[in-house]
Structures are given as C-alpha cells and as structure tokens.
Amino acid sequence: MALIRSVFQEELDGVSQSLVDLTNMVSDSIHKATQALISADLKLAEEVITFDERVDYYQHDLDSRIIDIIARQQPVATDLRALVTALRMSADLERMGDLAHHVAKVARLRHPNSAVPNELHATFTQMGSVAEKIARKVGTVIETRNTLLALEVEKDDDEMDSLHREVIGALTSSSWNKGVDSAIDLTLLGRYYERYADHAVSVARRVYFLVTGEYSPA
Amino acid sequence: MALIRSVFQEELDGVSQSLVDLTNMVSDSIHKATQALISADLKLAEEVITFDERVDYYQHDLDSRIIDIIARQQPVATDLRALVTALRMSADLERMGDLAHHVAKVARLRHPNSAVPNELHATFTQMGSVAEKIARKVGTVIETRNTLLALEVEKDDDEMDSLHREVIGALTSSSWNKGVDSAIDLTLLGRYYERYADHAVSVARRVYFLVTGEYSPA
Numbered sequence: 001m002a003l004i005r006s007v008f009q010e011e012l013d014g015v016s017q018s019l020v021d022l023t024n025m026v027s028d029s030i031h032k033a034t035q036a037l038i039s040a041d042l043k044l045a046e047e048v049i050t051f052d053e054r055v056d057y058y059q060h061d062l063d064s065r066i067i068d069i070i071a072r073q074q075p076v077a078t079d080l081r082a083l084v085t086a087l088r089m090s091a092d093l094e095r096m097g098d099l100a101h102h103v104a105k106v107a108r109l110r111h112p113n114s115a116v117p118n119e120l121h122a123t124f125t126q127m128g129s130v131a132e133k134i135a136r137k138v139g140t141v142i143e144t145r146n147t148l149l150a151l152e153v154e155k156d157d158d159e160m161d162s163l164h165r166e167v168i169g170a171l172t173s174s175s176w177n178k179g180v181d182s183a184i185d186l187t188l189l190g191r192y193y194e195r196y197a198d199h200a201v202s203v204a205r206r207v208y209f210l211v212t213g214e215y216s217p218a
Numbered sequence: 219m220a221l222i223r224s225v226f227q228e229e230l231d232g233v234s235q236s237l238v239d240l241t242n243m244v245s246d247s248i249h250k251a252t253q254a255l256i257s258a259d260l261k262l263a264e265e266v267i268t269f270d271e272r273v274d275y276y277q278h279d280l281d282s283r284i285i286d287i288i289a290r291q292q293p294v295a296t297d298l299r300a301l302v303t304a305l306r307m308s309a310d311l312e313r314m315g316d317l318a319h320h321v322a323k324v325a326r327l328r329h330p331n332s333a334v335p336n337e338l339h340a341t342f343t344q345m346g347s348v349a350e351k352i353a354r355k356v357g358t359v360i361e362t363r364n365t366l367l368a369l370e371v372e373k374d375d376d377e378m379d380s381l382h383r384e385v386i387g388a389l390t391s392s393s394w395n396k397g398v399d400s401a402i403d404l405t406l407l408g409r410y411y412e413r414y415a416d417h418a419v420s421v422a423r424r425v426y427f428l429v430t431g432e433y434s435p436a
Contacts, residue, residue, distance in 0.1 A: 067302055070302075071295065071298050076289045080285065080289050084285055084288075087302065087306075088309070091309065171402060172398060172399050172402070176398055180389055180390060180394055180398060180401045181390050183402060184386065184390070184401060187402045187405040187406060188409065191406065
C-alpha cells in the first residue's frame, strides 16, 4: 500500500512538474513574441509560431497522462480534484501559448515593419514583461502552492489591465494618426496580452482554491 | 450490477442533457446580445449580462456533478473519457456564454447609439444568426452524437470566418469614415463572434472524437 501510494505521489508530482514546464514554455514564447513584435524580427516570430506546436503536443501528452492516472489510480476527493484541476490548468496554459503564437503572427504579418508604432513600443515592451513575469510566477505558484504569491498574480493582472487601457487611450486620442489598420492590429494585440494574463490569473486562482478550499478574495 | 449500471447510465445521460441545456442557454444569449447590439436595446443587453451569471452557475454545478460521478463510479476507459470530455465541453460552452456577455456589454457601453454602423447591420445580424445556429447544432450533436452534423459545424465556422473578414474588409476600406473608436469596437465584436464559433467547433470536434476515436478531418 505504501508503495502504491508512493508511485501515485510520484505521478502527481510529475503532473505538477509538467505544468511548471508548460509555464516556462509559454513564458519564453510571450517573451520572444514581444521581441519579434517590437523589432519586427521575422526569424523570432517564426520560431514562436513553430514552437507552439511543441506546446500543444506537450499539453496533449500531459492530459493523456492525467486521464490515465485517474483511470488507474481511481483517486477520490482531494486527489481527484487536484487531477481535474491540473487538466483545467493545462488548458489555460495551452491557451497562453496560443496567444503568444497570435502575437507572433501579427509580427510576421507586418514584417518588415513593426506592427507597433514607436510611441507604443515602451507600453508593449512592458506588456510583454508583465506577461512573462506573470507566467513565471504562476509556475512558482504551482510548484510551491504559495497562496500569497497566487494573490500577487491578481495585482500583476491589474498592471496588465492598466497597460491595456494605455493602448486603447493612445488609439482613441485625438493625436492618433496611424490609421485604422494599425488600430485593428493594436486592438487585437492588446486583447491577446490581456487574455494571456487572464489565463494566468485563472491558473493562480485554481491553485488557491485547491490549497484553501476557498475562492481567492480578488 | 444491472441496477448500478443503469443508475450510472442515467447519470451520464443527465450530464449530456445538461450540456444540451447549456447550448440552448448560450444560443439564446448570443441571439439576444446581437439584437441588443443592432437595435441598441439597453434592456435586452442588461438581460444577457445578468443571465450570464446563471450560465456560469449552471456550468459550475454541472462540473461538480461530473467530478462527483467520477469519484463515486470510478469509471475507466470510454466512460471516463466521456466524462472528462464533458468537463471540457462545459468549459467551451461557458466561454461562449462569456462572449455573448461581452457583445452585450459593448451594446450597453454605446447605448443609446448602436455600436454597429448601419452599413454593417446586415453582416452582424448574419454573424448573430450563424452563432445561434452553430450553438443549436452543437446541442443536437451532443444529443444525437451525429458525426455528419459535427462535420457540418466546421462549414458553419467557415461562414463565420468569411463574415468576420467582411467586417475587417469594411474597416480597412478607403471608404471607412466612422473613426478609430468604432473600428476598435467592431474589431473586438468581430473577434467575439469568431471565438464563439471556434468554441462551438471545439465542442463538435470533441463529440466527433468520442464517437469515432479519430480527430475530425477538417
């Protein structure tokens, strides 16, 4: 029995580790996608686009493992909830990969120009940093189950929302002179970063709930 | 044993029925949200916004039931996969409800004006119809497990993509004279309808895979 429990525990730890791996993969992706976007770097954009297939594959494989663990170990209560939650977190993380991929596709589409005009470079660089930071933090939250850190993610998301409002503010200001095509790009890009952070928040909230049995207060 | 199996079967049928209920709820929501958007109907917009809480609650309750069934019945193989897939489908459907809610919020924000200029009323009305049709069809796919119908959903999604391109085409044409604010609204609205249809496709593909064991060819 002790042995079975320990194999099971190892399997659960393996699932956690794979989720952390996914957070690192999507952190790298959004970092590179942002660089590709600002510097109109086609090679880097292509790299993110290709890499997304690996994220999808990794997530798919993780999900199969989780379902297999449920089938073999027939966990109940807490363990079952942890495994179901892992399935949901992997879906959030996969989606974050998709959104980095979307950013890279806009970069590729507008190459050799940057889809982001100079006056918004700082804002988008900042959105990229916040996105990367939030994804890394969520990795630590999964690893350590630190609920205080999980709550911090909500604040990072506020920072992203405020940057997002900055973008919309620039587009709707009377001095905006980059035309509608650019406004469409920037609206979508703003949305991608915002959704990226939303999914990170969702992962952090799921960990918070698993640990405390309560919804996070934010 | 026969009795246990039959209780379990009833529970599985109940899960299916709840998923169908969710498709009906989100079909109604996108239908009403589109009407609210085109006619700048504040009351209807508020109705969709409030109703979204019921969708969330319904989905939340369904998910708890599914996890409870897994814990009690300890299903393996096909039944476990069906239940895990049901969790994923409920997440897709809940998200479709969110997107209808987002559409309604744009309608509310621009009230007493319509967020959609007259020349795009026909296109957005059509997007609303396709969204409603696709969600209803997905309900039938869940109910009947008809794989041909599941494949049809891919075609409906192509129709949505083409309408979405129509919107972007109008925004980027030289005759566009509604300004950037309106372009931002319409870019986001186009994205909401497109994502709504994407999630419907995702549900149809999940049913296809459950029934055939293969990914849908589309």
